[in-house]
Amino acid sequence: MLASPVLVPPPAPPAMHIPDGFLSVAVSITFWVLSVIVVGYALKRVNQDLGERQVPMMGVLAACIFAGQMLNFSVTGGTSGHLLGAAIATILLGPWAAVLVLTCVVGVQALIFQDGGLLALGANIFNMGIVGVAVSYFVYRTIQKLAGGRSWSVLVGGFAAGWTSIFIAALACALQLALSGTSPANVAVPAMGGIHALIGIGEGLITVGALAFLYATRRDLFQARQARPVGGRAVWIAGLAIALALAVASPLASSHPDGLEWVAEQKGFLDVARKPLFEIIPDYVFPGVSNGTLATILAGILGALIVFGVAFAVAYTRRNRQPVPTDH
Amino acid sequence: MHHTIEVEHLSYSYPDGHPALRDVSLTIAPCEKVALVGPNGAGKSTLMLHLNGILRGQGHVRVCGLEVGDGNLGKVRAAVGLVFQDPDDQLFSPTVFDDVAFGPLYQGLTEAQVRVRVDQALEAVHMCDYAARVSHHLSVGEKKRIAIATVLSMQPEILALDEPTAGLDPRARRGFINLLRELPQTMLVSTHDMRLVAELLPRTVVMDDGRVVADGPTEAILNDPALLEAHGLEKP
Amino acid sequence: MHIHFLDPYRPRPSLIHRLDPRVKFALTLAFILAVALTPLGAWPVYILLFSIVLSVEILSELGVSDVLKRSTLALPFALAALPMLFTVQGLPLLTLGPLTLTQAGLERFAGIAAKSWISAQMAIILASSTPFPDLLLAMRAFKIPRLLVAILGLMWRYLFVMADEALRLMRARQARSGQPAASAARVGGSVAWRARVTGGMAGNLFLRSFERADRIYAAMASRGYDGEVRAFPLPHITRGQQSILALGLGLLTLLVLGGFLFWG
Numbered sequence: 001m002l003a004s005p006v007l008v009p010p011p012a013p014p015a016m017h018i019p020d021g022f023l024s025v026a027v028s029i030t031f032w033v034l035s036v037i038v039v040g041y042a043l044k045r046v047n048q049d050l051g052e053r054q055v056p057m058m059g060v061l062a063a064c065i066f067a068g069q070m071l072n073f074s075v076t077g078g079t080s081g082h083l084l085g086a087a088i089a090t091i092l093l094g095p096w097a098a099v100l101v102l103t104c105v106v107g108v109q110a111l112i113f114q115d116g117g118l119l120a121l122g123a124n125i126f127n128m129g130i131v132g133v134a135v136s137y138f139v140y141r142t143i144q145k146l147a148g149g150r151s152w153s154v155l156v157g158g159f160a161a162g163w164t165s166i167f168i169a170a171l172a173c174a175l176q177l178a179l180s181g182t183s184p185a186n187v188a189v190p191a192m193g194g195i196h197a198l199i200g201i202g203e204g205l206i207t208v209g210a211l212a213f214l215y216a217t218r219r220d221l222f223q224a225r226q227a228r229p230v231g232g233r234a235v236w237i238a239g240l241a242i243a244l245a246l247a248v249a250s251p252l253a254s255s256h257p258d259g260l261e262w263v264a265e266q267k268g269f270l271d272v273a274r275k276p277l278f279e280i281i282p283d284y285v286f287p288g289v290s291n292g293t294l295a296t297i298l299a300g301i302l303g304a305l306i307v308f309g310v311a312f313a314v315a316y317t318r319r320n321r322q323p324v325p326t327d328h
Numbered sequence: 329m330h331h332t333i334e335v336e337h338l339s340y341s342y343p344d345g346h347p348a349l350r351d352v353s354l355t356i357a358p359c360e361k362v363a364l365v366g367p368n369g370a371g372k373s374t375l376m377l378h379l380n381g382i383l384r385g386q387g388h389v390r391v392c393g394l395e396v397g398d399g400n401l402g403k404v405r406a407a408v409g410l411v412f413q414d415p416d417d418q419l420f421s422p423t424v425f426d427d428v429a430f431g432p433l434y435q436g437l438t439e440a441q442v443r444v445r446v447d448q449a450l451e452a453v454h455m456c457d458y459a460a461r462v463s464h465h466l467s468v469g470e471k472k473r474i475a476i477a478t479v480l481s482m483q484p485e486i487l488a489l490d491e492p493t494a495g496l497d498p499r500a501r502r503g504f505i506n507l508l509r510e511l512p513q514t515m516l517v518s519t520h521d522m523r524l525v526a527e528l529l530p531r532t533v534v535m536d537d538g539r540v541v542a543d544g545p546t547e548a549i550l551n552d553p554a555l556l557e558a559h560g561l562e563k564p
Numbered sequence: 565m566h567i568h569f570l571d572p573y574r575p576r577p578s579l580i581h582r583l584d585p586r587v588k589f590a591l592t593l594a595f596i597l598a599v600a601l602t603p604l605g606a607w608p609v610y611i612l613l614f615s616i617v618l619s620v621e622i623l624s625e626l627g628v629s630d631v632l633k634r635s636t637l638a639l640p641f642a643l644a645a646l647p648m649l650f651t652v653q654g655l656p657l658l659t660l661g662p663l664t665l666t667q668a669g670l671e672r673f674a675g676i677a678a679k680s681w682i683s684a685q686m687a688i689i690l691a692s693s694t695p696f697p698d699l700l701l702a703m704r705a706f707k708i709p710r711l712l713v714a715i716l717g718l719m720w721r722y723l724f725v726m727a728d729e730a731l732r733l734m735r736a737r738q739a740r741s742g743q744p745a746a747s748a749a750r751v752g753g754s755v756a757w758r759a760r761v762t763g764g765m766a767g768n769l770f771l772r773s774f775e776r777a778d779r780i781y782a783a784m785a786s787r788g789y790d791g792e793v794r795a796f797p798l799p800h801i802t803r804g805q806q807s808i809l810a811l812g813l814g815l816l817t818l819l820v821l822g823g824f825l826f827w828g
Contacts, residue, residue, distance in 0.1 A: 019641050020687075021680030025600045043711055052791035055711070056420070056780040059718025060726075064773035066719070067726035068766045071734065083766060092770065100712070104719050111699065112572060112691045114637065114684050119596050177644060182676060187647040202759055209763015210770060218771060220344075295826070299608030303615030310619040314578075318625075382782045402788060410786045416725055417779040422697035422717045429796075434788035439796050462571075462695070464724040482787065 016084070016173060016196075017109065017124055020117025024180035031176065032122025038130050039103050045096040058097060062104040065089060069105075071206075086132030086169070087140070087161040087207045092214070095137045095235045102129035123176050127169045131242050135168045136161040138239025154215055155208050162207035163200035164243065170196030171246040189250040332358045332486050332514045333391055338378060340385030348374040349385060350538040356514060358485070363525040363546065364518040366535035367560035372518040373413070375535070376488050379516075380408040392485055406435055409479030409513070413490040415471035419463040424455075424474055427463065431482035449481035453507060469500030473507065486514045493521045522564040526550060534559055570727060572691045580624035580689065584805040585698035586705040591812040592690040596683045598816040604675040606827035609819055610682070616815075617685045624693050631692070635684040645676050696720050701798065710793040722776070729772060733765045 046054050065085040085105070089098035103125050109115040116124045140161040147153030174192035178185035333356040340349040348371045356362055364372050377383040381396045381404055389396040392407045412418050421427040425446060432445040450456045453473040463471065472492065479487065492508070493501045501521075508515070508528060517529060525532060525546055532549045534542035536559045542549055549555060550563055575581065580588070595617070602609045621628045654668025694702075700720075703713050781789075 017641075019680045020596055020600065020683035021676050021678075022641065022645060025597070028600065039712075040709070043709055047711065052785075052789070053777070053781050055714045055718060055793070056784060057774075057777045058715045060722050060773045060777040060780065061770075062715065062719040063722035063726040064769050066723055067730040068769050070727060070730050071762050071765050071769075083762075085766075088766065088770070100715065104712070104716055108716065108719065108723075111687070112696070114634070114687050114691070117596070117680070117683060118593060118687055119600055119683070182645050183647055184651050187651070188644065191644075205756055205759030206763040206766055209760035210767035211763075212760070213764040213767030214770065217767075295608040296611065299611040303611045306615045307618050307622065311622045314622055314625065377782065380786050382785060402790075405786055405788050408786075410783075412779065412783055414779070417776065418783045420718055420721055420780050420783065422700060422721060426697070430784075430789075431787040433794050433796075434790065442796075462697070463721060478787065 017116030018120040020119050022182045023120050023123055023176055027176055027180045028119045028122060031126045035122045035125040042096040042099040046100055058100050062101045065101055066105050083206045084128060084166060084203055086128060086165045087136040088210050090133045090136040091140055091158060095133050098133045099129050127172045131172045132165040132169045134235060134239035135243050136165040137235050139164045141236055154211055158207045158211040159204035162204035166196050166200035166203045168243050168246050171250045175249060332356050336388040338385050338387035338389060340374060340383060348538055352540055359514055360531060361515045361529045363529040363532040364516055365532060365561060370535040371538045372535055373490055376410060376490055376518060379488055380405045380410050406482050407485050409482060409484035409487045411475050411479055411489040415475040418475045418478060419471055424461045425459040428477045428481045445481040449477040452480050453477045468495050472504060484513060488516045490518045493524055522562060526564050570724060573695050574626055574692050576625040578623060578625040580620060581693045584801055585694050585702040587805050587809045588690055588694055589702035590809060592686050594813055594816050595686045598820045599679050599683050601820050602823040603827045604672055606823040609823040610678050612819060614682050617682055620689055624689055626692050631685055631688050634688050635681055642677055645673055649673050705798055714793045730769060
């Protein structure tokens with residue numbers, strides 16, 4: 001086996017997996033709760049629909065999407081386009097299975113590869129696994145219905161679903177950042193929206209390519225899945241609602257640079273209620289050195305002592321030990 | 329004592345209409361070691377999948393006296409240890425231990441009993457140290473041995489192996505053949521490896537185009553050049 | 565051909581590796597939560613949190629520089645927070661054309677970057693010091709539905725198999741991506757064409773996945789699978805591990821409270 005130094009696991013589509021630190025605790029927890037509810041329901045539905053086959057099918061398909069995200073194509077010079085897979089998963093598996101599959105992919109990306117944070121995982125699952133899927137479903141089924149089920153609708157629907165899933169998910173991401181106060185909406189929304197409007201084209205094209213391939217080689221597989229639309233009205237409505245909500249909220253939010261004003265006001269009230277302890281203690285313990293600076297220096301010293309202590313202890317125990325076993 | 333495997337007039341067609349088995353009849357006695365040979369597409373794998381009820385066709389399949397049907401699947405699957413061609417399909421759990429423990433766990437055994445079975449099975453394939461290992465780091469030869477362990481832990485009466493030596497380098501192949509020699513179970517081995525047949529399996533069943541075209545002592549079959557040629561086989 | 569490098573787990577004879585995975589999982593999440601809850605100006609708390617994570621890195625014998633290097637992978641996302649340098653009201657520090665860098669903006673940006681960096685390191689340590697099957701155990705302990713854990717287990721198992729297949733498809737594409745002898749006007753086809761080829765590869769992967777899923781199901785059924793997810797009961801957590809968990813949680817709570825009291 002030759003080592004492949006060239007290949008580092010590439011991160012999934014850029015700027016969609018929010019790391020920890022960028023979302024406020026309130027926003028993180030809210031989206032965790034939302035995601036848990038939807039994923040919990042998805043588990044029930046997939047249980048009903050797939051029964052015994054669900055574990056191997058979902059597992060392998062999640063692995064497939066993950067691996068599929070490694071496939072890339074060069075766009076220009078150094079940049080490359082990647083696949084998210086929400087649209088493809090939704091079209092081929094139905095929305096509930098797609099939610100599960102993408103949840104697993106995004107979850108493992110966060111936990112094992114630190115592609116996205118752990119506290120932020122709820123929001124990331126929501127954006128990619130739920131918004132991405134619901135919107136794909138809505139777009140695809142709408143186009144199918146409008147086209148009366150004609151074969152070209154598969155490709156057009158696939159492209160539209162691919163593009164829209166990326167674009168709307170990016171808007172969701174931007175709004176979460178704005179709500180957290182990390183990025184003002186009038187910058188985040190156009191930036192995320194703009195970049196992902198372009199990335200979405202790649203997603204759309206790859207989705208079409210995959211659908212075309214499957215349509216040509218295994219039309220039976222295709223039609224079997226198209227014949228019974230798993231998902232139904234609720235998902236369609238949800239997809240429409242989410243897409244509309246985000247599409248409307250984003251320009252609205254963008255026009256308020258401070259983020260949503262009432263959030264700022266709430267914060268103002270809260271600040272008045274809580275006075276930091278510093279204001280109770282005098283500003284200086286030592287003349288000329290503010291308490292804040294003093295605390296920082298002390299923390300630095302304490303921290304350094306802890307680290308050196310640990311390092312020393314480790315080095316000491318290592319000396320008396322057998323040689324360390326090598327990596328697999 | 330009942331025959332271990334009885335197949336009577338089994339026919340099966342795939343969903344797309346392609347007939348895979350045409351009126352196949354076969355009996356295998358306890359402790360027999362039988363080779364199943366024939367060109368690709370002869371129906372060998374399909375036949376094997378009928379032995380534990382994964383596929384169901386027209387006709388009868390009886391395993392250890394039990395009719396393979398809805399009521400008996402649990403017992404049948406415990407009695408027939410099917411080892412698939414691609415070990416990656418068979419090793420689906422996070423660790424080797426989990427994979428070998430899967431069968432007994434689903435047989436309803438207690439944790440203690442399952443652990444005993446796992447130890448015994450890994451012992452039988454000479455891979456006791458591998459319990460904590462993760463499947464994707466193993467070589468093909470190691471995976472194939474673990475795959476056998478995953479069915480041995482169910483204490484089957486019959487082992488049905490599909491292309492066991494495919495993809496193995498000579499050393500791994502030799503080790504594997506030695507292992508097969510040690511195992512006491514009744515065996516049905518589907519293979520293209522005619523040297524394996526000659527060395528290990530005293531009876532040979534030849535299939536072609538969904539039918540059994542020959543069934544007899546290996547020596548006789550391997551010394552019948554017309555038969556071999558007609559069905560795309562070569563003498564080792 | 566194997567993609568070993570995708571698996572971040574590195575076995576080491578360290579204390580951290582020997583911790584119960586459930587304790588590690590809980591402490592990692594608690595740590596990240598503590599980092600998130602720490603108010604933005606509370607630099608001493610950040611310093612202490614950083615020294616904690618650094619100590620854990622050293623204890624885990626994973627190699628501090630390796631962990632630090634990996635933690636910088638999340639940095640590009642920091643671009644998303646860049647605008648705040650200029651938009652938060654505060655003491656102006658620097659003016660670049662129409663944009664004014666403020667002190668408050670810089671502090672907030674630095675705070676977010678610090679939070680992100682420190683959290684990422686702890687997550688890296690968890691993933692690198694705990695074999696994935698142990699993480700699955702921790703998930704079960706945290707009441708994540710057994711079905712989801714089973715799916716994750718299978719996903720992990722076949723991740724490498726599928727990644728191998730994806731690599732092979734990309735290699736095959738590479739092998740067919742020759743340059744013509746005389747340099748043509750346009751080499752490589754259009755972006756759209758390339759995307760469609762890639763799409764074909766994705767479709768191919770999907771197909772193989774369906775077929776493999778069927779075979780795996782047959783293998784599972786052959787060993788008695790009945791649709792219900794079964795596993796051994798979770799092992800007992802020793803007193804020692806429980807105390808480590810309690811200590812860790814206590815320490816983090818103190819730090820967070822301190823942060824709120826003094827800088828909230």
